[in-house]
Amino acid sequence: MKYVLRPYQQEAVQRTVSHFKQSDEAALIVLPTGAGKSLVIAELARIAKQKILVLAHVKELVEQNAQKYISFGFEASIFSAGLKQKSLKEQVTFASVQSLARNTAQLSDTYSLLIIDECHRVSGDDQSQYGQVISSLKKQNPRLKVLGLTATPFRMGMGWVYHHHYHGFVRGDKDAPFKKCIFELPLRYMIKHGYLTPPHEVDAAISHYDFSSLPSDSFGRYSAENMNALLKDNTRATKAIIEQVIDYSEHRHGVMIFAATVMHAKEIVGYLPTDNTALITGDTDNNERDTIINQFKAKKLKFLVNVSVLTTGFDAPHVDFIAILRPTESVSLYQQIVGRGLRLSEGKKECLVIDYAGNGFDLFYPEVGSKKAQSDNEPVQVLCPGCGFANIFWGKTDAAGNVIEHFGRRCQGLLDDDDGTQIQCDYRFRFKECEQCGEQNDIAARQCQACSAMMTDPDDKLREALNLKDALVLRCSGLSAQLIANGLLKISYFDEDGASCDEVFNLSNDTGRFIFNKQFGRRAQGNSAPITWKTAEQVIEQQHVLVAPDFVIARKNKKYGWKVAQKLFDYQGNYRKANQLK
Numbered sequence: 259m260k261y262v263l264r265p266y267q268q269e270a271v272q273r274t275v276s277h278f279k280q281s282d283e284a285a286l287i288v289l290p291t292g293a294g295k296s297l298v299i300a301e302l303a304r305i306a307k308q309k310i311l312v313l314a315h316v317k318e319l320v321e322q323n324a325q326k327y328i329s330f331g332f333e334a335s336i337f338s339a340g341l342k343q344k345s346l347k348e349q350v351t352f353a354s355v356q357s358l359a360r361n362t363a364q365l366s367d368t369y370s371l372l373i374i375d376e377c378h379r380v381s382g383d384d385q386s387q388y389g390q391v392i393s394s395l396k397k398q399n400p401r402l403k404v405l406g407l408t409a410t411p412f413r414m415g416m417g418w419v420y421h422h423h424y425h426g427f428v429r430g431d432k433d434a435p436f437k438k439c440i441f442e443l444p445l446r447y448m449i450k451h452g453y454l455t456p457p458h459e460v461d462a463a464i465s466h467y468d469f470s471s472l473p474s475d476s477f478g479r480y481s482a483e484n485m486n487a488l489l490k491d492n493t494r495a496t497k498a499i500i501e502q503v504i505d506y507s508e509h510r511h512g513v514m515i516f517a518a519t520v521m522h523a524k525e526i527v528g529y530l531p532t533d534n535t536a537l538i539t540g541d542t543d544n545n546e547r548d549t550i551i552n553q554f555k556a557k558k559l560k561f562l563v564n565v566s567v568l569t570t571g572f573d574a575p576h577v578d579f580i581a582i583l584r585p586t587e588s589v590s591l592y593q594q595i596v597g598r599g600l601r602l603s604e605g606k607k608e609c610l611v612i613d614y615a616g617n618g619f620d621l622f623y624p625e626v627g628s629k630k631a632q633s634d635n636e637p638v639q640v641l642c643p644g645c646g647f648a649n650i651f652w653g654k655t656d657a658a659g660n661v662i663e664h665f666g667r668r669c670q671g672l673l674d675d676d677d678g679t680q681i682q683c684d685y686r687f688r689f690k691e692c693e694q695c696g697e698q699n700d701i702a703a704r705q706c707q708a709c710s711a712m713m714t715d716p717d718d719k720l721r722e723a724l725n726l727k728d729a730l731v732l733r734c735s736g737l738s739a740q741l742i743a744n745g746l747l748k749i750s751y752f753d754e755d756g757a758s759c760d761e762v763f764n765l766s767n768d769t770g771r772f773i774f775n776k777q778f779g780r781r782a783q784g785n786s787a788p789i790t791w792k793t794a795e796q797v798i799e800q801q802h803v804l805v806a807p808d809f810v811i812a813r814k815n816k817k818y819g820w821k822v823a824q825k826l827f828d829y830q831g832n833y834r835k836a837n838q839l840k
Contacts, residue, residue: 261330263301264453266443267294271301273424273441274405278371283437284404286377286420290445291409291597292454296326298407299373303327303334303350308370312352313391315379317341318551322573323375324352337361340544359387362394369395370403377406378419378590382435406436409597410590427647427670428682445593446622454600455578457621458608462502466616467492467518467583482519485585489522496522496583499614500529503581506610507561512554512577514598515563518584518615523565526583535561538568568598575603582613589626592619626652640664643787644685647671651687663783667701687780688828690716701828717831719824720809728814729823732757735836739801747774747794751810751822754836759812759820765794781805781827808835 263271270287277285289295303310314320317340327334327350335345337353344357346364358365372395374380380388396402411419411429418430422438429439448454467489489496507513517523520539527537536550536559553559555574562568566584580599586592599609611621626637630652638653638661649671653664669683689698690713697708705712723729732753740748745766752758764770774797775790782789783803791797797804808829812820829835 261297261300263297264294266447267298267301270298270441270443271305274302275305277438277440278403278405281437282401282403284406284435285438285440286406286408286411286436288408288411288439288442290443290448290454290600291594292601293409293443293448295375295407296323299323299375300327300330300332302371302373302405304330304332306349306371309349309351309367310371310373311358311369311391311395312350312373312375313355313358313388314352314375315355317354318572319375320352320354327352355387355391359390362390365391365394366398368398370399372402372404374404374406376408377436378408378410378413380406380419380435381413381416382419382433404436410594411436411439412588412590422672422680426672426680427649428672429670444622449600453602455602455606456608457596457600457611459611459613459621460506462499462612462614466614467495467585482521485518486521489518489525493525496525497529499581499583500526503579503612504530506612507579510579510610511557511560511606512574513561513579513581514568514574514577515561515581516568516584516595517563517565520565522583523563526563530561530563534559535563538562538564540565540567542567572598573601574598575601576606577601577609578603578606579610580612582611582615582617585615586617589619592617593621596621626650635665638664640666640687641787642669642671642683642685644669645671645673645683647683689780690828701830715831716809716826716829717833719811719826720831720833723811723824726813730757730759730812730814730820732759732810732812733834733836734806734808734810737804737806739798739804741794741798745770745794747797749804751806759810759822761822763794765791765797777825777827778804809833 270289274285274287287298289298299312312323314323317338320336320338321341324334324336332350333348335348335351336343337346337351337357339357340354346367372392374388383389384393392404413419419434420436420439421428421430421432421434423429424438424440449456503513503515515526517526523537523539527535536554538547538550550559554562557576577599580596582595596611599611634654635652636655637650638655640649640651640653640661642649647669649666649669651664651666654662656662667686667688669685671683672680673683675681686698688701690701690703691698692706692709692711692713694711695706695709697706699707699713703713720731723731732751734751735754736752738750740750742748742762745764747763747765748760749763750758750760763774765774771792779788779790783805789803807825807827809826810822811824813823815821
């Protein structure tokens with residue numbers, strides 16, 4: 259059987275060859291679910307002159323990639339305990355990372371290329387299973403090429419798994435496990451050109467779950483205990499939802515239901531037809547899991563309920579209904595879930611997608627790279643006033659779609675240095691200023707990047723002020739501006755309890771203007787570019803764009819009363835800011 263690469267698959271292969279001719283740095287390719295990563299893998303394996311290894315995290319992916327390669331008439335080894343094969347003899351080996359990590363002593367041959375499927379699972383930790391395999395391979399070949407493939411190059415709690423993007427911007431930090439994304443294909447392109455089934459997203463006109471009140475960790479995960487407590491009070495909603503799912507699925511062939519917890523999944527199964535339904539959880543026996551999946555793929559089962567186990571590495575093209583009954587704060591995970599239903603299948607015209615958990619994601623949202631801090635945040639485009647790069651940050655917009663606030667820290671654009679090296683633009687939207695040299699640093703920095711001076715922790719400043727009898731600490735919830743004389747501008751800061759203190763700036767002289775603009779001009783609300791105010795009157799007219807500091811520290815003055823000593827902008831720490839939950 260011969261295969262013909264689609265144009266984008268061929269481009270992905272060419273980009274890979276070109277990159278590794280010039281560099282040994284780990285690279286990454288982003289292809290949406292259903293784009294045919296196994297064909298890209300097969301072509302790279304075919305043209306390789308030395309041994310290569312293809313890693314995956316579940317046996318289904320190992321088997322899927324190997325079968326695709328072998329179907330083209332090539333020989334391949336499989337190293338996977340789950341598939342009951344442990345061979346490395348052929349030029350190309352498809353392996354599970356768990357099995358190889360337990361048998362690294364067998365990696366005595368020289369491998370030229372390591373391909374990692376679903377590479378967003380790689381953490382960069384040398385002691386992880388992936389790290390152990392990579393270290394063992396590099397002992398035999400220090401110039402080992404490492405290529406990652408994924409549909410979603412992002413992990414909650416860690417961020418982007420690569421540093422540079424070939425379009426010229428920065429994503430993850432310098433320690434990201436992959437240095438550069440060398441090719442990316444948008445999901446919208448795949449659907450537009452008929453390579454994937456269009457999603458038909460429906461907002462069901464019944465009660466949704468409201469998970470917005472539940473806390474989540476830095477990985478965007480909710481505790482099963484909290485979710486079960488909420489769902490226990492929503493059994494009527496669950497029953498109504500499943501009744502609608504059954505109704506909508508009358509003319510559907512394969513229905514995947516994503517539940518929040520095991521308890522929730524069991525409740526869901528209780529409302530579905532017994533002879534046409536199966537449940538898979540992390541505790542499902544491997545043999546039973548294989549049987550269920552095979553029955554579902556053979557269309558002997560219509561409803562497949564799962565809890566966090568079939569979001570990747572699962573291929574059932576006939577799936578034409580995705581019901582999401584679980585929360586997630588990750589756009590990537592949402593895309594992975596919906597992607598289970600977007601593969602092409604004969605007679606399939608679209609895939610019905612219903613989000614009953616109120617996640618509120620647009621399938622084509624860009625991933626922002628950090629946890630959504632507030633439920634009404636959305637991705638917004640912010641132009642860098644330094645280099646002009648169009649950044650995507652979490653932010654807020656008004657009714658007309660204008661950006662009124664964003665939470666970006668530093669521009670993500672890449673610039674060419676004098677020697678041709680690409681460096682990240684140094685413009686910062688939020689920053690911590692060094693008290694020694696005035697350098698703008700990241701808001702979480704502990705040491706100045708310019709002069710290496712240790713920077714005082716804002717929590718230490720607040721703790722010290724709170725312990726002083728002659729100090730006032732305001733959790734600032736707002737400010738106002740008032741013209742008190744020719745060129746004199748009074749800024750009043752208010753806390754959530756009504757306390758206040760004032761500060762006066764003289765904008766009639768250069769020094770006063772410089773100080774005021776340095777503090778407030780870079781943080782003008784709704785503006786990416788700094789504002790330079792020349793007169794107090796201009797500030798009064800535009801006071802709606804002034805951003806209040808998070809904390810104001812004032813000291814008692816015998817003559818003037820409370821005098822502002824310090825203002826903390828862009829605060830991140832352990833103390834509660836104004837209007838946050840106690």
